[in-house]
Amino acid sequence: MSGDKVKARTPEEAPADGTEVQETINVSLEKSEEAKLKARYPNLGHKPDMLRKRLQKGQKYFDSGDYNMAKANNKNKQLPTAAAPEKSEITGDHIPTPQDLPPRKPPLVASKLAG
Amino acid sequence: CCTVFYLGGAPGGDMQWCFSQVKGAIDDDVAEADIISTVEFNHTGELLATGDKGGRVVIFQQEIENKSLPQFRSEYNVYSTFQSHEPEFDYLKSLEIEEKINKIRWLPQKNAAQFLLSTNDKTIKLWKISERDKRPDGYNLKEDDGRYKDPNSITSLRVPVLIPMDLMVEASPRRVFANAHTYHINSVSVNSDHETYLSADDLRVNLWHLEITDRSFNIVDIKPTNMEELTEVITAAEFHPHQCNTFVYSSSKGIIRLCDMRESALCDRHTKLFEEPEDPSNRSFFSEIISSISDVKFSHSGRYMMTRDYLSVKIWDLNMENRPVETYQVHEYLRSKLCSLYENDCIFDKFECCWNGNDSVVMTGSYNNFFRMFDRSQRRDVMLEASRENSKPMQVLKPRKVCAGGKRKKDEISVDSLDFNKKILHTAWHPQDNIIAVATTNNLYIFQDKVN
Numbered sequence: 001m002s003g004d005k006v007k008a009r010t011p012e013e014a015p016a017d018g019t020e021v022q023e024t025i026n027v028s029l030e031k032s033e034e035a036k037l038k039a040r041y042p043n044l045g046h047k048p049d050m051l052r053k054r055l056q057k058g059q060k061y062f063d064s065g066d067y068n069m070a071k072a073n074n075k076n077k078q079l080p081t082a083a084a085p086e087k088s089e090i091t092g093d094h095i096p097t098p099q100d101l102p103p104r105k106p107p108l109v110a111s112k113l114a115g
Numbered sequence: 116c117c118t119v120f121y122l123g124g125a126p127g128g129d130m131q132w133c134f135s136q137v138k139g140a141i142d143d144d145v146a147e148a149d150i151i152s153t154v155e156f157n158h159t160g161e162l163l164a165t166g167d168k169g170g171r172v173v174i175f176q177q178e179i180e181n182k183s184l185p186q187f188r189s190e191y192n193v194y195s196t197f198q199s200h201e202p203e204f205d206y207l208k209s210l211e212i213e214e215k216i217n218k219i220r221w222l223p224q225k226n227a228a229q230f231l232l233s234t235n236d237k238t239i240k241l242w243k244i245s246e247r248d249k250r251p252d253g254y255n256l257k258e259d260d261g262r263y264k265d266p267n268s269i270t271s272l273r274v275p276v277l278i279p280m281d282l283m284v285e286a287s288p289r290r291v292f293a294n295a296h297t298y299h300i301n302s303v304s305v306n307s308d309h310e311t312y313l314s315a316d317d318l319r320v321n322l323w324h325l326e327i328t329d330r331s332f333n334i335v336d337i338k339p340t341n342m343e344e345l346t347e348v349i350t351a352a353e354f355h356p357h358q359c360n361t362f363v364y365s366s367s368k369g370i371i372r373l374c375d376m377r378e379s380a381l382c383d384r385h386t387k388l389f390e391e392p393e394d395p396s397n398r399s400f401f402s403e404i405i406s407s408i409s410d411v412k413f414s415h416s417g418r419y420m421m422t423r424d425y426l427s428v429k430i431w432d433l434n435m436e437n438r439p440v441e442t443y444q445v446h447e448y449l450r451s452k453l454c455s456l457y458e459n460d461c462i463f464d465k466f467e468c469c470w471n472g473n474d475s476v477v478m479t480g481s482y483n484n485f486f487r488m489f490d491r492s493q494r495r496d497v498m499l500e501a502s503r504e505n506s507k508p509m510q511v512l513k514p515r516k517v518c519a520g521g522k523r524k525k526d527e528i529s530v531d532s533l534d535f536n537k538k539i540l541h542t543a544w545h546p547q548d549n550i551i552a553v554a555t556t557n558n559l560y561i562f563q564d565k566v567n
Binding site for chain 1: 139140148151173201206213298299318346348397450454557
């Protein structure tokens with residue numbers, strides 16, 4: 001295929017200096033990006049939060065009772081925010097109006113790939 | 116430069132990729148349900164399946180090559196489409212269960228029908244896709260329209276015959292494998308024994324028999340007793356293509372564990388552990404996130420496996436655990452953008468990767484609807500784009516280049532102009548020929564190499 005020759009780093013061939021220089025550049029790039037991030041978010045959380053959020057994907061509370069029960073069970077842990085459009089409103093404090101409710105899922109229709 | 120065409124898809128010379136087809140809506144307003152979530156060729160390449168966020172599966176079939184127009188290779192047309200999964204709500208856990216199809220895997224064909232496994236976050240289904248091109252005619256007790264005849268009116272008997280009818284392709288769910296995953300399923304993989312398959316979620320891997328739906332064996336469990344100590348999750352798993360006792364699973368820490376089911380019933384202890392060593396002083400906040408493996412694929416030969424992490428593709432020799440034998444940078448220019456990519460969540464995007472038929476070329480997607488191919492034998496790579504602008508029949512794709520900074524050459528695109536909403540996460544390569552399927556957000560592109 002047309003294109004530039006790419007350096008596929010194999011253990012035998014790669015000259016030690018080249019990859020070390022590249023790694024140093026990479027590390028400094030990453031660390032400067034990290035500094036940028038920490039400057040914007042001084043209270044940045046760590047990995048366990050990310051993993052836990054990933055495991056709790058899909059969490060939705062179908063009424064205020066459900067939400068309060070979950071809150072009671074997780075007194076010590078940080079409760080993941082429900083998938084509400086307005087993040088400042090908490091289920092149970094806010095009475096939903098028709099405009100606030102998430103749109104109903106559209107009826108099942110055929111895929112556009114097939115038509 | 117000359118273009119060489121090899122039967123059977125062996126690479127060599129310069130491959131030139133041409134637009135063949137594009138499926139899906141043209142308009143920019145993308146409905147969430149139309150977002151393509153998986154693409155997979157079957158074992159012969161005759162069928163190409165896609166799954167989407169709306170829980171639907173669309174299967175395309177390759178038509179017989181048009182002999183009178185040799186420059187037009189065979190096209191893929193819609194063969195079957197069905198609703199595989201529907202949205203559910205788990206009231207006990209207050210969990211919304213998305214109908215999005217996470218993976219489709221074809222079973223090898225054993226008889227006239229085709230079978231595939233499709234899965235959402237919680238439930239795996241075995242679908243049978245069969246053709247009906249004959250129907251019975253001449254019932255004794257029924258009229259042609261199905262109404263029952265008055266038995267007293269029948270004076271003679273006849274033998275019903277099968278007469279041809281327009282081809283009908285029917286999809287029916289033959290097995291439903293449910294309630295075995297507490298966490299979200301990310302992978303399914305059919306075993307080379309053609310009888311069993313594995314399914315993996317964030318913390319566990321289960322082994323199923325295709326005939327048995329009411330139980331499965333848990334073969335990997337990395338859930339810590341105290342969830343506060345959770346540091347690693349399973350991101351992908353796959354069975355070895357030939358050794359039915361061997362499978363691998365990858366993790367969010369960039370580690371691949373190979374397990375041998377002959378060693379013990381519960382494969383919590385790996386047989387081999389593949390990890391590239393990293394100097395701890397080189398670690399940044401992003402190191403672990405970008406080392407998370409989003410896809411793992413064995414080569415067809417079974418000798419190698421490929422992993423995809425956020426910035427690179429790595430080829431591992433199963434005989435060498437301490438480092439990959441090849442590393443390819445997919446979009447190195449993103450390293451200086453990690454801060455914004457973290458803010459817009461793109462750093463968590465899960466790109467897949469695939470091998471060509473003879474394991475000489477690997478392919479993976481990127482942003483701005485770019486995708487990349489790395490030719491391992493030729494030590495060449497190319498970046499191409501899937502876009503409607505380059506979709507004239509048999510139009511040759513022009514290589515793309517991204518300028519990381521400084522002076523931008525003509526025809527190059529600056530890294531700041533990249534559209535991070537246009538991501539190619541799913542690609543597939545025909546098992547024998549140089550035909551590839553590339554999924555943008557809601558469109559499926561099919562490209563072929565130029566016939567000489």
